Amino acid sequence: MEDTLSNYPIVSVDAEFPGCLRPTPRHAGEEVRFADMKHNVDSTDLIQLGVTLSNEKGTVAAIWQFNLEFDLDRDLHAKESIRFLQAHGVDFAKLKVHGIERVQFGAAFGGLIGRRSRPLTWVTFHGLYDLAHIVKVVGRRPIPDTAADFGEMLGKGFDAVVDVKYAARYLAGGGEVGLQRLADELGVKRRGEAHTAGSDSLLTALVYSKLKKKVKHVVGQDCYVDFLYGIGGRIPRQSRRQGVVQPPSAVVVGCCHPVYHVAVPVPVNVVPVTYPHPDYYYHHRDHRNDDTRLSASCYGGGNYLAAV
Secondary structure (H helix, E strand, O other), X not given: OHHHHOOXXXXXXXXXXXXXXXXXXXXXXXXXXXXXXHHHHHHOOXXXXXXXXXXXXXXXXXXXXXXXOOOOOOOOOOHHHHHHHHHOOOOHHHHHHHOEOHHHHHHHHHHHOOOOXXXXXXXXXXXXXXXXXXXXXXXXXXXXXXXXXXXXXXXXXXXXXXXXXXXXXXXXXXXXXXXXXXXXXXXXXXXXXXXXXXXXXXXXXXXXHHHHHHHHOOOOHXXXXXXXXXXXXXXXXXXXXXXXXXXXXXXXXXXXXXOOOOOOOOOOOEEEEOOOOOOOOEEEEXXXXXXXXXXXXXXXXXXXXXXX
């Protein structure tokens, strides 16, 4: 991932998490929304993180789905959310045994946040919870107590943030649409299973690439960068000297299994990488060649892959 980022600095992410223990009323104020988010994220743990790397032209280089350890007998969750994820293919029995250990994952992924010579653009859809879960797993600490402190933390660690749901408000009727409906309206086809992090991160990347061209004719990019849907105020950019956290360095993500074929709008090639155990392998996309498209799903369990 580190090598790919130099030419593909747009990082589209999607997080799957075990629901909300404290649901937020639809028309709640900002303080209530943030307090509920903090309670929910502090009380629960990330299940999956999807990461898609692309460039300004919309070329997709690589997709990862990181499957973290999660034990339904131990970890807090909303039962209806677990049933929903199970219906979309999340295997909790496998996560309990082979999921990536959270501390190790946070240490590895934290190296991408707030420490780069070349700025990265982090793209989400309705991304308040996604970024909060990333901050929590990387920092191994509770979410800050106020929206202002949370925004300051994001400003230090993430070079630029785009929430596609926020940006969509500049299209006619776009502000309240979901990701799939927005993709349908823009003519973007989904690859993979909906509501799995890898597929959703890819769809977010493809939607963003198409959306920003349309929004550009209405407003400038400055009108939506560093805003998150659901909370007011822009993410501040006063300091770049220190990232969100300073995690220990580590090279560990887990084993990657191909999970679904995808077709991105540029020629890509699956390039296998050999690792000590022949049953575990990782697929990287090379935009210079034209061949089969494949995504990968990463687990832990003793055989580690230096994907980050």
